[in-house]
Amino acid sequence: MAEMSAPPHINLVDPALYSHGDPFAQWRWLREHAPVHWQPPAELPGFWSLTRYDDVRAAYRDAETFSSARGILLRPAEHGADPGGGRTLALTDPPRHRRLRALVDEWFAVRSIRALEPEMRDITRGVVDRALERGSVDFVADVAARVPLYVICQMMGVPEPDWEHLYELTSQAFAAGDPLTRRFAHLEILGYFEALQADKAANPADDLVSVLATAEVDGERLSPDDVILNCDNLLVGGTENTRIAAAGGMLTFLEHPDQWQALAGDAGLLPSAVEEVLRWTSTATHIMRTAVRPVEIHGQAVEPGDKVVFWLPSANRDERVFDDPDAFDIRRRPNRHLALGFGEHFCLGSVLARVELRLLYGELLDRSVRVEPDGEAKLLDSIVVNGPERLPVLLKADR
């Protein structure tokens, strides 16, 4: 039997762990010694932690047992139920989930995203041009955040003059700092979609908000509130993780210049580099489910109503699955990471996110843009998403 190393103090729900600590030390210990670990209730309700790849994947596969409708993120009990529960794509269970998803799936399919690629390339070029003009920029706010936001705005049919306004609102809504500012910005986003969905319901066009505003599920139109919440799900889903993954990937390349050089020398490595950026950054830190029937995992009895949390960065560094998991290797193959989830709720924007990352790094490399650190990166203080909040860099191009 393997000797038991001294257990670290396990507390994965301290936001400072992700900005200043080392969650990997805790995850490594849990994978080895307590793969199904009970965290007692404190400010957050009690929950089971799953940290091994195979366990996370098996639970992901079993949407009948592990429900999304009671929320997919840990939240304090006094905040009550998530308002999107049973209504948004991310927070519904089958069979309704399949019907909702069928409304929008086609928009995110490989063929549709391929058709959008020329416009996405123009958007990316424009963002990089503006950043180069300034030279000294925050890679998060000035580069990584803008590309996915403009792209999802385009797909949703947000008029172009409003993109900048939504950029400001999402920046405030996702920013660390004052929770009230965040809350107000989020309410303003919901208010924006209230007006947009009413407009699209009356004058439908060829865009995602029109699809939602005119769609029927089970013979009934979605209520305006359901349309608004799903728009919010698309906007947040479409921007937050991609922004952090793109910036987290850049930070990782700055720390591993040999990997950036290898990529500069062989553009054919871009697809596997993007997969490795996704695995390595694993920006969605935790995803939660609620058990709706009893189930036993590694001898632990999980009861109906119990919360079960999947720690995706841990699964993506599982030494049982990945060779040399703590090495950042853009040539890694196979690379079946879980950064985009798995199964029933597998990321709707997976194709889009991959193309956005490929276009952004491709643009920087094609133009031989030199990216240099220009101050200290700041990591997010959050248990929901992890990665850079600020990444000051100098950008210089020869062409």
Ligand code: HEM
């Ligand atoms: C690097 C970028 C991204 C990462 C790491 C990421 C991660 C994830 C993960 C882990 C899930 C699964 C949630 C669960 O299991 O409950 C998910 C679902 C989802 N993602 Fe992404 N995502 C990214 C980009 C995008 C983009 C560009 C969109 C565009 C709209 C998007 C929209 C969604 C939506 C709507 C869902 C819910 C799907 C469902 O429940 O059926 N995501 N994403």
